[in-house]
Amino acid sequence: MSGWHTADNKYRITSIKNIRSNNLTVKTFTFNDKACAKAKPGQFLMLWIPGVDEIPLSILGVNEDDKVSVAVKKVGEATEALHNMKESELIGIRGPFGNCFSASKGRVLMVGGGTGIAPLLFLARRLVSKVVGASFVIGAKTKTELLFLDELQSLLGKENVVATTEDGSCGIKGLCTKPLESLLAEEEFDMIYSCGPELMIRKIFDLAEKHGMLVEASLERLMRCAIGLCGSCVIGRHRVCRDGPIFRSEQLREIVSEFGVSKRDFDGRKIQI
Amino acid sequence: MDSDRLSISLTGLKLANPTMLASGILGYSAETLSGIVEGGAGAIVTKSVGLKPRKGYPNPTVVQANCGLINAMGLPNPGIDEFVDEIREAKTVLNVPLIVSIYGFSAEEYAAVAQKAVKAGADAVELNVSCPHVKETGSEIGQNPEILAGVIRKVKAVVKKPVFVKLSPNVTNIADIAEIAAKAGADALTAINTVKAIAIDTETAIPVLGNKVGGLSGPAVKPIALRQVYDIYERVKVPIIGCGGIANWRDAVEFLLAGAVAVQIGTAIATKGPNVFKAIAHGIDVHLKKKSYRSVEEIVGLAHR
Numbered sequence: 001m002s003g004w005h006t007a008d009n010k011y012r013i014t015s016i017k018n019i020r021s022n023n024l025t026v027k028t029f030t031f032n033d034k035a036c037a038k039a040k041p042g043q044f045l046m047l048w049i050p051g052v053d054e055i056p057l058s059i060l061g062v063n064e065d066d067k068v069s070v071a072v073k074k075v076g077e078a079t080e081a082l083h084n085m086k087e088s089e090l091i092g093i094r095g096p097f098g099n100c101f102s103a104s105k106g107r108v109l110m111v112g113g114g115t116g117i118a119p120l121l122f123l124a125r126r127l128v129s130k131v132v133g134a135s136f137v138i139g140a141k142t143k144t145e146l147l148f149l150d151e152l153q154s155l156l157g158k159e160n161v162v163a164t165t166e167d168g169s170c171g172i173k174g175l176c177t178k179p180l181e182s183l184l185a186e187e188e189f190d191m192i193y194s195c196g197p198e199l200m201i202r203k204i205f206d207l208a209e210k211h212g213m214l215v216e217a218s219l220e221r222l223m224r225c226a227i228g229l230c231g232s233c234v235i236g237r238h239r240v241c242r243d244g245p246i247f248r249s250e251q252l253r254e255i256v257s258e259f260g261v262s263k264r265d266f267d268g269r270k271i272q273i
Numbered sequence: 274m275d276s277d278r279l280s281i282s283l284t285g286l287k288l289a290n291p292t293m294l295a296s297g298i299l300g301y302s303a304e305t306l307s308g309i310v311e312g313g314a315g316a317i318v319t320k321s322v323g324l325k326p327r328k329g330y331p332n333p334t335v336v337q338a339n340c341g342l343i344n345a346m347g348l349p350n351p352g353i354d355e356f357v358d359e360i361r362e363a364k365t366v367l368n369v370p371l372i373v374s375i376y377g378f379s380a381e382e383y384a385a386v387a388q389k390a391v392k393a394g395a396d397a398v399e400l401n402v403s404c405p406h407v408k409e410t411g412s413e414i415g416q417n418p419e420i421l422a423g424v425i426r427k428v429k430a431v432v433k434k435p436v437f438v439k440l441s442p443n444v445t446n447i448a449d450i451a452e453i454a455a456k457a458g459a460d461a462l463t464a465i466n467t468v469k470a471i472a473i474d475t476e477t478a479i480p481v482l483g484n485k486v487g488g489l490s491g492p493a494v495k496p497i498a499l500r501q502v503y504d505i506y507e508r509v510k511v512p513i514i515g516c517g518g519i520a521n522w523r524d525a526v527e528f529l530l531a532g533a534v535a536v537q538i539g540t541a542i543a544t545k546g547p548n549v550f551k552a553i554a555h556g557i558d559v560h561l562k563k564k565s566y567r568s569v570e571e572i573v574g575l576a577h578r
Contacts, residue, residue: 009337009543013476046333050477054332090476094337225335227543230346231299231320237308239299266328268301268320269351 341491506532522556
């Protein structure tokens with residue numbers, strides 16, 4: 001556990017510059033923020049919807065003009081309020097928070113489910129020119145919910161992107177862990193990066209352990225202070241906001257009794273995932 | 274830190290050094306608390322726990338002020354019946370005194386929670402009669418002398434372990450309240466809880482916190498807390514635990530000189546990490562050695578002259 005600098009914790013008010021619908025339930029919001037534009041892949045920010053709520057979001061991308069993007073799925077009251085906002089409306093931003101994915105130089109595999117693809121696309125953009133090879137497995141319930149397929153195919157080449165859908169409407173029918181069995185048996189990866197539903201990540205981790213490969217996984221927990229004080233996001237002895245959200249294989253091994261099993265609710269009670 | 278200069282006795286509890294984890298920080302699980310003990314804390318105070326589970330307030334629950342943090346968590350906690358498991362585990366893994374912070378909506382509730390906490394192994398309880406942002410508990414109890422005395426008496430009647438009382442700074446004269454708490458049987462007084470505060474956004478004209486008002490902690494409140502500890506020491510004989518914006522050894526020594534026998538640290542963990550306890554304890558030790566004191570207890574209240 002370590003400390004951090006408070007400057008980025010002060011929220012900044014900024015206007016939404018651009019809103020793009022990715023599909024029926026996911027929108028990408030872009031805004032200007034100097035501090036978050038310096039974020040690294042895997043880090044997250046806290047987005048305040050004035051008068052409604054404040055939510056943690058993985059950063060999807062940044063550019064030199066201080067533009068920052070986040071992909072938001074409509075899942076509850078706060079995200080619905082955000083989806084109802086228009087361009088030029090005001091939001092509050094603090095962060096970036098947490099650690100980031102490591103920059104592996106060898107052969108890497110990225111596995112993302114749902115909006116969990118967002119931070120991995122950010123990572124892929126940074127890694128593509130530096131690694132020996134990069135493969136990407138993405139998954140969603142249906143073809144329309146499959147995020148960033150075109151972007152990933154043009155970035156990594158069609159042959160390096162495997163799509164899976166639960167209903168079989170695009171690519172392999174099944175969960176995105178399905179093609180992994182054979183993939184990990186045939187190829188050696190120096191690092192497997194993963195983000196998405198925790199049960200999916202747990203399965204990826206178990207497969208990687210079986211094949212003796214390393215994983216970096218982005219985990220999610222209830223987030224309040226985001227600066228390592230309130231204890232809302234603890235998993236094992238780690239605070240996801242400060243010691244995570246990216247956890248390596250050796251850390252995941254220590255928390256197998258909670259990872260993919262239980263999380264803490266608003267009142268701090270452990271509930272099943 | 275290998276010397277005995279730093280060890281203190283607080284209401285009979287032995288602390289290897291006078292730094293303690295303040296209530297409200299990281300206190301759900303024994304596992305995270307063990308990280309704080311490794312960071313050097315001489316004792317642990319848990320998050321406040323009540324009779325029933327509470328979800329707390331919607332975000333934002335924390336907002337950064339210029340020299341501190343304003344928070345309105347809303348006392349989220351799993352309820353004492355669930356929390357006793359964490360107390361039992363904490364007692365097996367932590368080798369420092371464990372103080373369970375408790376709150377209630379009546380004297381009976383405080384007593385019931387205290388009884389369960391002590392039965393599960395708490396070395397002491399700290400009554401949260403000073404949370405500034407939850408109605409009908411916290412400071413609404415600590416600001417009312419009669420209700421406060423009633424709560425303390427009720428708890429004292431049912432538990433044999435030491436009872437600490439955490440005082441609110443949001444009163445006209447904290448020494449008056451301290452005297453009432455001491456007379457009602459408080460074994461130690463923690464001063465202070467957060468100072469009631471608000472943050473308003475200029476662009477949207479909206480209070481930032483989900484609960485609108487919250488409590489200010491961190492460096493901004495240190496001089497206020499220090500003065501209140503100083504005032505309390507002039508009036509009461511029970512041990513005082515200083516709390517409010519302590520971030521380095523000088524801050525801690527100031528509180529000791531004002532009359533505190535121990536200090537609690539919370540907000541500084543965000544900026545300095547859990548090793549802040551070790552750093553502060555070491556700094557106090559070096560200072561004591563330089564000034565040729567044999568024990569930290571020798572400088573308690575030394576500024577009263």
